[in-house]
Amino acid sequence: MxxxxxxxxxxxxxxxxxxxxxxxxxxxxxxxxxxxxxxxxxxxxxxxxxxxxxxxxxxxxxxxxxxxxxxxxxxxxxxxxxxxxxxxxxxxxxxxxxxxxxxxxxxxxxxxxxxxxxxxxxxxxxxxxxxxxxxxxxxxxxxxxxxxxxxxxxxxxxxxxxxxxxxxxxxxxxxxxxxxxxxxxxxxxxxxxxxxxxxxxxxxxxxxxxxxxxxxxxxxxxxxxxxxxxxxxxxxxxxxxxxxxxxxxxxxxxxSYDELKKEAHRYEFIKDLAKGDNVEASILKIKTSDIFSKQDVRDLNPLVSDSTIERTLKKMRDEGTIRPLGTGRSAKWQLIRKQDEFQTMQLSLFSEADFE
Missing domain, CATH: 1.10.3290.10 (Fido-like domain)
Structure with a gap:
């Protein structure tokens, strides 16, 4: 001793x-x-x-x-x-x-x-x-x-x-x-x-x-x-x-605490990505209308941060899944469904304007 x-x-x-x-x-x-x-x-x-x-x-x-x-x-x-x-x-x-x-x-x-x-x-x-x-x-x-x-x-x-x-x-x-x-x-x-x-x-x-x-x-x-x-x-x-x-x-x-802090940051990021996937899934399941606001998304995902919602909307826009309607806080978004894309393509290909 x-x-x-x-x-x-x-x-x-x-x-x-x-x-x-x-x-x-x-x-x-x-x-x-x-x-x-x-x-x-x-x-x-x-x-x-x-x-x-x-x-x-x-x-x-x-x-x-x-x-x-x-x-x-x-x-x-x-x-x-x-x-x-x-x-x-x-x-x-x-x-x-x-x-x-x-x-x-x-x-x-x-x-x-x-x-x-x-x-x-x-x-x-x-x-x-x-x-x-x-x-x-x-x-x-x-x-x-x-x-x-x-x-x-x-x-x-x-x-x-x-x-x-x-x-x-x-x-x-x-x-x-x-x-x-x-x-x-x-x-x-x-x-x-x-x-x-x-x-x-x-x-x-x-x-x-x-x-x-x-x-x-x-x-x-x-x-x-x-x-x-x-x-x-x-x-x-x-x-x-x-x-x-x-x-x-x-x-x-x-x-050890530094490593734990980094692991926690990485873990939160992965969880955030998973939350983003959930946000995207909730948007794709909207049935009442193809037009929605950010508040609609918030209501569907009350535990998800605004930054995650913003990141998900930007990702879906870049992928061509949704498109913005207007700008500012009151802006809305429109869901582009695959069937709509197909119909839009047909109208574009066979428009009478092409034969004028």
């Missing part, structure tokens, strides 16, 4: 503080994104998990071709060797974290379950022991399990989150640094720590339902590794430096 208990040792520069504030401004729009993507959420959510599956394979440098990795990331193929069993375990962990989302809560029993899930059919993870610092008549054991220290770390993290004196990204990073350096288990500490960090970040930042966290972590893996080295240095003395990791995760969040 040497890192989390000394969290105040690092201060952000003004530039990084502004980026952090920008990130929280985007975080404030999460409800809007949830509403926007609601109808297609299952598809987007599945794609995000598949991207996380793919990039966790790249991050941990599995010896699969990209084609093989894509197959494994999308399908539950029966593992054929130890690498594939290990990759399957990582996929299951990612799926469980995505399913828990904001409901995720941190308990030491969950961490033990995670160690079993991550090593299933590959290796046997054991809990490490340390010397008992408070040996007495009531507690005579020479050694105690590291899970006792893990529970202390989890309680400290939760109390710091509840106090709200420190920013949550900084708390998550320092929890991760402490967890890895404490070596609760005989193996997999880095991997377990990484997945715990992912679970906590996703709990507090909704963006990773829609954007792959591990894609951006993989892209910045060299910076991440350097940040880990700096954070581990002097950890035992309580002087761990987490500034590089803090800056990295602010950048990852900002890049």
């Amino acid at each position: 040497k890192s989390l208990s000394n969290i105040s040792r690092t201060q952000l520069s003004n530039e990084k503080l502004i980026k952090l504030l920008d990130t929280y401004e985007e975080k404030g729009k999460e409800y809007y994104y949830d509403m926007l993507f609601e109808k297609d959420f299952d598809v987007i959510f599945r794609q995000t998990k598949e991207e996380d599956n793919f990039y966790i394979g790249k991050f941990f440098k599995f010896a699969f071709t990209d084609h093989k990795l894509r197959q494994l990331s999308r399908r539950d193929l029966k593992p054929q060797n130890q690498d594939e069993y290990q990759y399957r375990n990582y996929k299951r962990v990612i799926s469980r974290i995505h399913q828990s989302n904001k409901k995720f809560d941190l308990f030491h029993s969950d961490v033990i379950d995670l160690s079993k899930m991550i090593s299933k059919d590959v290796s046997k993870v054991q809990i490490n022991y340390i010397d008992n610092p408070v040996k007495n008549l009531l507690n005579p054991n020479q050694k105690i399990q590291m899970t006792i220290e893990l529970e202390k770390l989890i309680n400290l993290f939760k109390s710091e989150v509840a106090r709200k004196e420190h920013e949550v990204i900084a708390l998550i990073i320092n929890f991760y640094i402490d967890f890895v350096n404490m070596e609760v288990f005989n193996q997999y500490n880095e991997q377990i720590g990484l997945f715990l960090m992912f679970a906590l970040i996703q709990k507090y930042f909704n963006v990773f339902k829609y954007v792959s966290f591990f894609k951006y972590l993989y892209q910045k893996q060299n910076v991440f590794n350097q940040g880990i080295l700096e954070a581990n240095y002097n950890w035992h003395e309580g002087y761990s430096s987490y500034e590089r990791l803090y800056t990295l995760f602010i950048d990852i969040l900002q890049d």
Whole structure:
């Protein structure tokens, strides 16, 4: 707990503080994104998990071709060797974290379950022991399990989150640094720590339902590794430096929200096109008269914006489906039906004026 208990040792520069504030401004729009993507959420959510599956394979440098990795990331193929069993375990962990989302809560029993899930059919993870610092008549054991220290770390993290004196990204990073350096288990500490960090970040930042966290972590893996080295240095003395990791995760969040914003803009554009198709269909179904006004179209499509109606009218005019009658606000439009076009063509071809 040497890192989390000394969290105040690092201060952000003004530039990084502004980026952090920008990130929280985007975080404030999460409800809007949830509403926007609601109808297609299952598809987007599945794609995000598949991207996380793919990039966790790249991050941990599995010896699969990209084609093989894509197959494994999308399908539950029966593992054929130890690498594939290990990759399957990582996929299951990612799926469980995505399913828990904001409901995720941190308990030491969950961490033990995670160690079993991550090593299933590959290796046997054991809990490490340390010397008992408070040996007495009531507690005579020479050694105690590291899970006792893990529970202390989890309680400290939760109390710091509840106090709200420190920013949550900084708390998550320092929890991760402490967890890895404490070596609760005989193996997999880095991997377990990484997945715990992912679970906590996703709990507090909704963006990773829609954007792959591990894609951006993989892209910045060299910076991440350097940040880990700096954070581990002097950890035992309580002087761990987490500034590089803090800056990295602010950048990852900002890049992720930027991607989400662009995807939302593209999604709205596509929805707008679909609305335009609906507007066009409603115009073509007009039966009372071939002449109509923009207000008639509004009445038929009350949830569609004026800009979409204008764009649809212009498109239909350019395609020769309708023609304007007059100009200005009171202008009307006339629907050109295919039969009318045929009759007009006949009158033009056989007009008596052609023989004069």
